[in-house]
Amino acid sequence: MLHLKKIAIYHILLLISTLFIYADESINEISIELKGEMIKNNNYRAGCPVKIEDLRAVSVQYYGFDKKNKNGILVVHKDVSSDVVRIFDELFAIRYPIKQIAPIHHFHSSDFASIEADNTSAFNCRKATGENSWSKHAYGKAIDINPIENPYIFRNGNTSHKNSVFFLKRVHDKNRKDDQAVLINGDEAVKIFAKYGWGWGGLWNGAKDYQHFYKLEK
Numbered sequence: 001m002l003h004l005k006k007i008a009i010y011h012i013l014l015l016i017s018t019l020f021i022y023a024d025e026s027i028n029e030i031s032i033e034l035k036g037e038m039i040k041n042n043n044y045r046a047g048c049p050v051k052i053e054d055l056r057a058v059s060v061q062y063y064g065f066d067k068k069n070k071n072g073i074l075v076v077h078k079d080v081s082s083d084v085v086r087i088f089d090e091l092f093a094i095r096y097p098i099k100q101i102a103p104i105h106h107f108h109s110s111d112f113a114s115i116e117a118d119n120t121s122a123f124n125c126r127k128a129t130g131e132n133s134w135s136k137h138a139y140g141k142a143i144d145i146n147p148i149e150n151p152y153i154f155r156n157g158n159t160s161h162k163n164s165v166f167f168l169k170r171v172h173d174k175n176r177k178d179d180q181a182v183l184i185n186g187d188e189a190v191k192i193f194a195k196y197g198w199g200w201g202g203l204w205n206g207a208k209d210y211q212h213f214y215k216l217e218k
């Protein structure tokens with residue numbers, strides 16, 4: 001009888017912990033402080049194609065390159081915030097390593113500086129690379145993951161970042177400790193995004209953007 005009780009308690013605890021994983025406490029409205037930082041660093045300004053009230057700060061746990069569990073904030077559109085919680089839960093569960101996660105205003109909203117730091121980020125009020133239209137990042141509906149290991153590769157096969165040169169060749173090389181961060185079609189991490197209806201720049205024709213995942217519009 002005592003044993004059954006123990007099993008019942010175990011199941012209740014399991015249920016509660018599952019509810020916590022999917023509860024919304026990891027999704028927060030943009031605080032006054034965060035809004036101030038975003039504006040000060042030119043990450044949010046008049047003319048951005050999304051209302052700041054429609055953005056959310058999503059707190060995610062990730063597995064670091066140093067094999068330590070870490071936490072970071074991704075600023076995303078409210079419509080994709082629960083997707084982001086689930087996707088990053090799954091990435092954490094498979095131990096997909098991430099160098100670091102910080103909002104782009106930590107890099108004065110410079111996409112180049114964020115990439116140089118191999119930083120994973122989402123919202124950025126900017127135009128698409130090489131285009132005049134808004135990037136999906138400007139709506140908070142795109143995420144760039146481990147951008148050094150997963151570079152934007154121009155049609156001519158080049159990258160703008162010298163530390164990405166090694167990663168122009170898209171292969172897994174188990175001798176490198178950052179190898180697991182490399183995203184190749186068929187990888188579990190890529191499949192996780194696809195499962196939630198996110199497209200991937202690694203599948204584009206011409207220029208390829210291996211770091212770039214974006215919510216597909218229905």
Ligand SMILES: [Zn+2]
Pocket residue numbers: 137142143144209211212213
């Ligand atoms: Zn991107």
